[in-house]
Amino acid sequence: MSMKASMIIDKDFKVGEVDPRLYGSFIEHLGRAVYGGIYEPGHPQADEQGFRGDVLELVKGLNVPIVRYPGGNFVSGYNWEDGIGPVDQRKRRLDLAWRTIEPNLIGLNEFMDWCRKANTDAMMAVNLGTRGPDEARDIIEYSNITGGTYWSDLRISHGYRTPHNIKTWCLGNEMDGPWQTGTKTAVEYGRIACETAKVMKWVDPSIELVACGSSGLLMPTFPDWEATVLEHTYDHVDYISLHQYYGNRDQDSANFLAQSLGMDRFIHTVIATADYVQAKKRGKKKINLSFDEWNVWYHSNDADRKIEPWSIAPPQLEDIYNHEDALLVGCMLISMLKRADRVKMACLAQLVNVIAPIMTANGGAAWKQTIYYPYLHASVFGRGTVLVPLIKSPMYDAKDYTDVPYLEAVAVHNEDASELTIFAVNRNLTEALPLEMDLRSFGGGFHIKEHIVLEHEDLKASNTLEAPDRVKPHSAGNATISTNGQIEAVLGKASWNVIRLKLA
Structure with missing residues (x-):
């Protein structure tokens, strides 16, 4: 088969x-996501509330x-009232989800302050593990009612x-999981x-609600649960x-990079259900889809089993990501974009320190x-209308998947900006992939603004405190316009590519 792809x-x-909201993320009271992540009083770059300015800039x-x-699992045993009011009067609680102590220095109001500083909105989750409708109606009254009632006046005080x-609320978390408090x-x-949904919308009819699906594709409850x-x-x-x-525990990189095909099937099944x-x-x-937890997660599993219980903000779930992880994250982003008609929200889990694109040292x-980089590129350049790509690609068979295309790609048309962005991953671990892109319906006059490439000779190369730029993208991609008006590029082996076109 010819090692050439077309689109x-x-x-x-x-x-x-x-x-x-497809490019959302996630902060849980887990590990160093909050304490030591977004919040670290005394840090040289902390603001007057203790929020790290360097983290805010990256976000x-x-x-x-x-x-x-x-x-997250944390919410299923969480009393939101513990996180409001004078900080010095808040209770320390045992968090059974992650076997730590929660000091409640950060709660609803402080998190909303952080959201405003980060130029983002909140997707708030309510506890349907140990609690229910009564707690949910109270928290939405506290959060969304102007005043004149007990909870709204308490917020004012x-x-x-x-x-x-x-405006966006999750009705619990992973409630079919035996690890969950209140399964x-x-x-x-x-x-x-x-x-719970009824009373929340009675309080504020303008909100949107997310019901819990199965905790994962391989759960025995899936898809009857949905x-x-x-x-x-x-x-x-x-x-x-x-x-x-997803993870690469068997160190089978070809199979690892094919796992987004499982994500495709997962999305298709939930839509059908x-x-x-x-x-x-x-x-x-x-009913649309909220893919509100997704990522690569496996590097930290062994270390997490050794953490002593009942400490505050231990380094939990601190995966150090490598180059091949970035490629799969790119493929997963493409999977969701390919069903942007139904996948309307998603949250990369998580944002800082905990299986995250951003890491910090205390x-x-x-x-x-x-x-960080495929997530950045998709969020910044992947706004507009997703187009249906007609792709021909050579394929390979992996351990768990057959007919895996070497080319994983999608195109997003931003009509307001007169731009077209093509996101493409070459899954081939040893060879470059020539790609021809036919844009005849756009007419002539377009030009290539940029061809960004994330590539590295070592699939296991990662960024660290000592070497934060070991793996980073460059803009020296080779995309060109041919004499017949097609876009031609050679996608490097094991590479993430962003080809940006300015349209006439």
Whole structure:
């Protein structure tokens, strides 16, 4: 088979508009995500509230539109009231999810302050593990009602006269997982999620709600869980969640980079299940998808098993990402973009220190992990309308997947900016991949603004405190316009590529 790929892009063949919230992220009270991550009083770059300015700048560079908080597994045993009011009067609690002590120095109000500084919105989660509708109606009253009631007046007394107006809420987290505090059956969760959704929207009808899907593609509950939960909640929720992490424990890089095909199937199955419930309900509303946990996660597993319990902010889930991890993250971003008509929100889990694109040293520097770059490029350049790419690519077979295309790619048309951006991964670990792109429907007159490439000879190369720029992108890609008006490029082996075109 010829080792050449082709791609036809037609401006009228549209997948759907990209919801900016597709590029969201996640901060959980876990490890050093909060304490030592976004918040470190006494750090040389901490502001008057203790938030690290260097971390804020890296977050703002990503243009993160929304951040899920405060969990994650943490939320299923969390009393949100512990995190409001005078800090010196807050209770220290045992967090059973991660077996640490939560000092509650940061809570809802402080997190909303951080969101404003980071130019992002909050996706707030409520506890449906140990609590339920009563707690949920209280927190939304505290957050979103102007004043004149107990909880809204309490917020005002805490120094926040203007409501936070949090518009996106998660109804619990991973409630089918046996590791979860308050694990439930699909019927149990569906019933409490339905009743919680009702009271929350009675308090504030303008909010959007996310129901918990299965905790992962391989859960024995999947996809019956989604069908049952949506049958209970269809009339009251707007999204169903998906969570998925991948790893390369067998050190089989070809198989590792093929795992986004599993993500494709996961998305397809959840869409089909949601549409089945819509049909069964004779409903008009499409339930969209919130892929609110996704990433590579496996490097830190052994170290995490050795952490002594009941400490404060130990270094948990601190994966140090390498070059091949960045390639899979790029493929996963492409997977979600390919279904931008239904995947409307997503959260890279997580944002700082905990399986994160940003790492910090306590008292020291912050730096970008390898996965920072595909996330950055997609968030900054992947705004607009996703187009249906017609791709021909040579393929390979891996241990768990067959017919894996070497080329993984998608195109996003930003009509307002007159730009077209092509995101492409070459999965071939040993050879470059010639690529021809046919843009005939756009007419002539376009030119190449930039061809960004993330590549490295060593798939295992990573960025560290001592060498923060070992793996970083360059803009010396070789994309050109041929005499017949096609775009031609040679994608380096094991590379992430961003080809940006200015249209006439």
